[in-house]
Amino acid sequence: MQELAQQHRNEQLLKPTATIHVGNRLSLIERKVFNAIIWHSQSQRSAKTANVMSVDLLMSLIGLERSKNTDVIRDALERLTTNPIVWNTLKKDRTADWGVCTFLAGAEMNSGRLRYVLNPLLVEKVEHPTLFAKIQLLVQTQFSSKYSLAFYEFLIDEMCRSGNPKTYAFTVSLDTLRHVLQFDGIYKHLNSDVLKPCVKEINTHSDIAVAYSGVKKGRAVVALLLTIERKAAQLALVDLVAVDTSGEPGTHVELLKDPLEQMLVVRGVGKRKAKALVETYDETRIRENIAYVEREYQAGKVKVLSAYLIRAIEEDYRPKVEAAPRLVRSETTEREAAEKAREALLTDWNRYRERRVRERFAALSSGEQEAHRSAFVERLVHTSSILNMQFKKDGFASRMVDAQFFSELREVLLKNPEELDLEAYRASLVDAVEAVAAGSAR
Template sequence: MMRELTCKAEEQLLKPTATVHVGNRLSLIERKVFNALIWHFQRHQGKTDNQMSVNLLMSLIGLGRSKNMDVIKEALEQLTTTAIIWNSLKQDRTTNWGVCTFLAGAELCGGQLRYVLNPLLVDKVQNPTLFAKIQLLIQTQFSSKYALALYEFLIDDLCRAGSPKTHSLEVSLDTLRHVLQFDGPYKHLNADVLKPCLREINQHADIDVRYQAIKSGRSVAAIRFVLERKAVQLMLGGMIEATVEADANGDPPIEDITDPLITALIAQGVGLRKAKALVAAHDEERIRGNLAHAVAEHKAGKVKNFAAYLVRAIEEDYRPMPEPPRQPSEPSPRLAARQAQEQLKADWERFRSQRVRERFAALTEAEQEAHRAAFVERLQHGRSILLKPYRRDGFKSPMVEAQFFAELSESLLQAPEELNLQAFQSALSRGA
């Protein structure tokens, strides 16, 4: 069934401008069903009571062979009950304003959808004076209702300008909020809606879009969009190849593929057969590394045909080579001498500390107690900061113990290498 979705003129939806600018709150699925039914109705002009395959409808909205009929039922219910204010921006040449439901009725029976378009919309859908040319295969790729609504709005303006290769338009913030049905402040509109929308449009649609905020005083008053057409056939080639192969070769539908690498490649526009070949030929680290590289290059504006570039990147391994580890540079003679001197002092202090503890341990118990008593006497008659920790912990305090042995070094250390750094260095040289 998905084989019907190719880049041919008859598979374009000529969506009337009046219905592009609908003032409602359709969900993503409801808007896709809305578009699919307009496309189907246009292909069967003259009929007010139409039938279409449910499988075809599911393919047109990007659900493939999903069996979840509840989403279709809910969408049809909304389209038969929700009032749609069309041509709300007053840009259609023939009608100023209108309100109605989209469908007069709908019925699901035996794998077929029977639907009746609201009579007020029949002529506008059959003979639109202004319309946006929307590829149905493109709409299946959108996962955000804001992205699809913004894409339709931009494509509509591009078509009304004669479909130039590049086009710019300035949209007031009030108009943009109406189109997207988002009422929050600009900082949230920008961060939560515009940026994610344009990432999705640039990745999946047939246009590249940039935008710039236009201020009035200190506040943002409008947005200037710059649009550039892509080569549709090149951009959609991977998607078409994937869906056609799935039908022709008996492969599982894309929704049923479980290999995360294959799924990741297909999501970037690589064909199913090619994705399988790449995963079979290369390890996961190489594929993911080149995918990250390709995404970075695309964001930098260096890549136009992303899927083709990604395939070449994986096959030829475009990953940036890791920088070799830097060899530690040799310190300057002056720095080396200073470091050696600091190390010598540290070794000498450790030597002195060990020696004073050895000498103290060699004393009799009475001599040891005399040294402790003299130390405590000095603490109590001075203003030492050690008095408080001594009263709390005695000689178990690390600070007290360290000071005790530091003072003992004056009376217990007597050898030249214990008293003089140069003598210590000479003793080390003789020992070496």
């Protein structure tokens, strides 16, 4: 299968703009399978109703050439055959205002071959796209996050629709970005949990480099200014099949149980000193000083990161916030209260989803549970060297591995509206309160 991937390393997928701006929640594997099938269908250009491709080729094109677990393919095909996709949601493709359908009309696997039928509504768009992004086919195999792949496709699409310049800058609203990434959260969480990891992965493993900065309206970030640069052509083809992560920062850092200690250690602080700082100072003080020091370091004002970080935490270098005038505080109280309420709701929703996915998993048969574990372990080998190292050490007893396992299971096991959408969850809470009130009235 490695040879199959090598044969197609220079191929490009012409992914239609309408299918990049989709309004569903595809998992990483599902999006990769989605892309591989689009590429294969374009390469056939035949009048046949159904196309046939090798399962080995499909596995190599999604980065699982060393895996024999085809269950992940079956699960992805089932989702792509049954779940509706709302396409052209950003209305960039003017050939159609809006559309909804499943991606595949049908699929079957037999004797190492996959036979698939595209949904008739998408055939013309896939095989003869008018607006499309030129995506290096095997770049997608390097992404370990569904957010990174979705963000990468969005960036490439913007560049291609602007004439494919070497460098390109544009502004995108946070609402559009939340839709593209399917992440419903405040900017602080979007930035730390999604954007920063995405940018790091894209800059490391793809054919483009991206940087961003917030665009504010008042004190709130409402949009991002994104700057994209094409890497040299030869760099776009380096190590797309097998990537050596042995030299990446943090790869050989020993994993610690306390995430705060881990944050300090990966920034050069010794383990004993990190533990002492965590035991002495509160979490907010440490995190805010880390953020402050990193800004100073990136601005070139700090030479030795670890030493300055220790001093910053001990002496508390956080910028001091002056007391705001009473009039200003009164004007912002309502907005701040609303933001805190939304943060609290988001935290409660995430806990609810965590509880629900664990309940759903516990209700599965032992065979189904083992199948999910096996599929996760297969993916782990190709996605995260740190998680894989932790799994080899502690297995599923590792808190980090356990958290990642159930995080990925959300995409498979959570089905109800209130489990998938924050606003639906809010509505369910309101309904529950009203039901209790009605019961009390009786």
